[in-house]
Amino acid sequence: MGSRMAANVARAGHELTVWNRTRARAEAFAAAHGAAVADTPAALGASCDVVVSIVVDGPQVERVLLGDDGVAQRAADGLLCIDMSTIAPREAQAIADRLAQRGIGFLDAPVTGSAPKAEDGTLAIMVGGAADDLERARPVLDAMGETIVHVGPVGHGQAVKVLSNALAAANVVALAQALLVGKRAGLDLERMTEVLPLSAGGSRMAELKAAPMLAHDFAPLFKLEHMLKDVGLALDAAGAAGAPFPAAAEARELLSAAAGRGLGERDFAAVLAVLEDLAGVRLDD
Amino acid sequence: MGSRMAANVARAGHELTVWNRTRARAEAFAAAHGAAVADTPAALGASCDVVVSIVVDGPQVERVLLGDDGVAQRAADGLLCIDMSTIAPREAQAIADRLAQRGIGFLDAPVTGSAPKAEDGTLAIMVGGAADDLERARPVLDAMGETIVHVGPVGHGQAVKVLSNALAAANVVALAQALLVGKRAGLDLERMTEVLPLSAGGSRMAELKAAPMLAHDFAPLFKLEHMLKDVGLALDAAGAAGAPFPAAAEARELLSAAAGRGLGERDFAAVLAVLEDLAGVRLDD
């Protein structure tokens, strides 16, 4: 994900320096896209106006921004960090607070949609943070996403993102159940999945995941273990707010069951497998 | 619904005769659209090549097609009946069998989407029946829907329709839960609902029902009691097929609770009300 985002930034004409834990990957990218390579995150922070991070979880964001060799170590006042990972809203707030103490700005800017801008226009970025920080970030964000929505203060980008993903998980579970009923009822699932996106039951998940489910093609576009993590973050946020989210809780149990049988590295559509066992039928039979 | 569908048929240049239980409504329509009025369904059957029905439930379809004064009474061999109501797949099959004994063809052709063709292009028709019957019906169906999908034999149009509606119910319940978590977490719901349709959590329901939910505008586009009926039909079909559909079962309990407090005549998005009580907060506060 990160390299495709960075390629879009380079393509838009921004001067670009990159860093990756695996230096060879950074160098290969730099050679292909005309970017410089930094030795450490700290070197990025010292030489850039805006630093964009995209890693796996909150502790990794913390390390790359605030760790021993992190972005903040030698940063000038006025640096702006944009984190595009998906992490807990509370983690985003905590990181922003610590950066603010050093005069560094922060936006949480997780993305949603199936592909970066160059390939299709659906990528949206949900931004949490101060309006003036967003204005400074906009040229870079515009290079990466078709739609930039300022959803609120720091942490709210993440909050909307994890709720959106939890909703996706709930929708994909319901979709799989409907397809399995159709299968057992002897319906033509090709036709059913042709109609679904046009119907009241249509959803992004019906558009993106019905066909892979029919074909049992679970090559990972978004790993099940990452979806499980995000649904967990959504439920934590729901619990902290004192609001129930039963559809997400049900989805999490099913994703957890799928992870428990070794499907964590597959696409999250592989949650189908546990629902197939429940229904006693396979979609690809 | 029926009158808008019929208007599209007239607009497409077909010769049209109409019947309605309330004769004045039929006459007003005929005057406006240049159609004839039949005295009884039997009169329609005697004078038309194709008869389209759209009523509330299976027993009504049976009465209008097979009742004392029904379409089949004086129909010539070769008549084709197209039923666009939403009824149980088994009811459709039973009606088709009885019509077949009299040499009358039958298609179940429920519609989905938010509006008839003339107003927006999203209306889809899911057709169950024989391929040659569908070819005869196509000129009429093309006048009413943008997309005509032949999903299988008689009853399968209904089966896909009720599964689609059950999925819509499950999606709208999950959507309401996500919005309520957002509300309690202090998110800006206008922004959240702006992003949702672009995100992995996007759905037809997020596009159509999020705004009415925020505004508590439950003017009925599709009545809650009708959605409750359809979800029940989907669960009956699931039970008959021996496949579980827990997301629909949960949705039905919530719709049932909403009906229990007098919301049956409102739009089905009013299921929000019971989830608001569960969450202890209102979206329109």
Add this chain to the structure above:
Amino acid sequence: MGSRMAANVARAGHELTVWNRTRARAEAFAAAHGAAVADTPAALGASCDVVVSIVVDGPQVERVLLGDDGVAQRAADGLLCIDMSTIAPREAQAIADRLAQRGIGFLDAPVTGSAPKAEDGTLAIMVGGAADDLERARPVLDAMGETIVHVGPVGHGQAVKVLSNALAAANVVALAQALLVGKRAGLDLERMTEVLPLSAGGSRMAELKAAPMLAHDFAPLFKLEHMLKDVGLALDAAGAAGAPFPAAAEARELLSAAAGRGLGERDFAAVLAVLEDLAGVRLDD
């Protein structure tokens, strides 16, 4: 069930006439217990003060009491019918109304518990009907159950019974899930099931069904298809009352999935099988 109940009535010293669809079974019973045999339900009605029925469903109750050769045909004014089947509350009310028109009293008196009185003392009878009818019935009911509770007017015995069974279904599903988590977590399930009945998580289901689940012994004490029927009746009653019962709805989907794979004739504890497939582990491994 019926023969064990009747044996208790004979044992208590009541004069007893029996009828069964299979005459040989009635005669075998009569020979063993000193009872007379009636040719038809109508003959029972003509010769007895109190008639007790115990069959499979509402239509069967209707036939045996109100059919062509039914109990009501030649009954004297003042006859009292006690139905101990489990049927829909509304069916009980409808039957009672029709009997009342002929001057015949009616009690719905479904039973609960694991065995008739003689074998263990836990059998309870939930009686719906008029208090004076119950007083007339009490000598017979006392012969069959340890505890007789007058829960309300006609139909309320059934209403409490189906809610109780739905609760049992919900509890057995939760129990199976807890045992499967224990299995995957490597717990000693023998010890766990020893403790459960003593704990806050204890239930009649934990006492009766945990051991058969561990052993995969699904010899039918109460058939899964009958439990599925009863949970359906409870959900119908819930829907009619406009109150949600999500735990029962979830249980029904799982029972339905179990029935869908051919377990309808096994004990309802066999719902474990579908939950095992969901969890990816078997309790008897």
Add this chain to the structure above:
Amino acid sequence: MGSRMAANVARAGHELTVWNRTRARAEAFAAAHGAAVADTPAALGASCDVVVSIVVDGPQVERVLLGDDGVAQRAADGLLCIDMSTIAPREAQAIADRLAQRGIGFLDAPVTGSAPKAEDGTLAIMVGGAADDLERARPVLDAMGETIVHVGPVGHGQAVKVLSNALAAANVVALAQALLVGKRAGLDLERMTEVLPLSAGGSRMAELKAAPMLAHDFAPLFKLEHMLKDVGLALDAAGAAGAPFPAAAEARELLSAAAGRGLGERDFAAVLAVLEDLAGVRLDD
């Protein structure tokens, strides 16, 4: 809880030294029951053969056993610690490992049941740990519980306990739903709750919580926020084991909703309140 347990130990004739964060409480207890008072947990560890802890959560157990002034500080080799709190199985294992490095034994021994031994005989203790440690602990445990079950190695006492509590939460939710359906259906709930414990739907929760629910008496016997914590621990354990526990997940969302409206300090039966709002009726009306 702790003081009642300690009183039973004193009553059984064991020499007893107590410590409490609030020294006055320890002294009052000591005066009433003939015990000594320790200045610190470390002093307990230095002077006793067996130390029993019962606090709120894992971090508190860690502090009292392993903190600066904790039990382990000056303990002799061969000390045995028995923790009767409810904490995560993994926390118990981690604490046991650290104690073992200092030559100190550990048992996790959470309790279940409604009251200590002296008042009623239902208290059970689920013990995780080595068999010989349990033999040393038995005289003390026998003073506190009627039934002592050795469920497995360290952590398994907690694992069984949290699953039992999660099951209790699922059962109490289903019970509340059944009672609310009964309420809306016009049943006599006093009679219904009289029959339930005798029926297949009977449970410890039906025995203990039905009457308080009918009376809306939520004086805390076990606080809702503690039940919410325990169900969370059970779900964490389920997730770690890769097994789904949907009934517990649903219960947690409802408990979370109850906590969200300020019921965390009430008895967990107060989860009824959110289900009442869902059903649109109150049990005590």
